[in-house]
Amino acid sequence: GAPSEWWHDSIIMGRLSAVALRYFAQRACRRPWSAWQSLVQARRRKILARHEAKQAVALRVWRWRTLVYGRKHKHRHKLPLV
Numbered sequence: 001g002a003p004s005e006w007w008h009d010s011i012i013m014g015r016l017s018a019v020a021l022r023y024f025a026q027r028a029c030r031r032p033w034s035a036w037q038s039l040v041q042a043r044r045r046k047i048l049a050r051h052e053a054k055q056a057v058a059l060r061v062w063r064w065r066t067l068v069y070g071r072k073h074k075h076r077h078k079l080p081l082v
Helices: 006-069
Strands: none
Touching: none
16 A cells, blocks of 8 residues: 655645646636737737728729719829820
């Protein structure tokens, strides 16, 4: 069986406490990391949504101009090079 001396119990308790300290330190580091990751993901989603909105506006304006003025609107009102 296991030796029943105090130093053996002390070694085991020391090892267990070291493992527990590493576990809690890792958990403490993981919380800010996951918070940072969610912040970055939210920013990325906002940037993507803003880009898609700008693109939709540009396409809407282009479609409106082509419907109202026709496709060759630019060439009709070209200024002479003087």
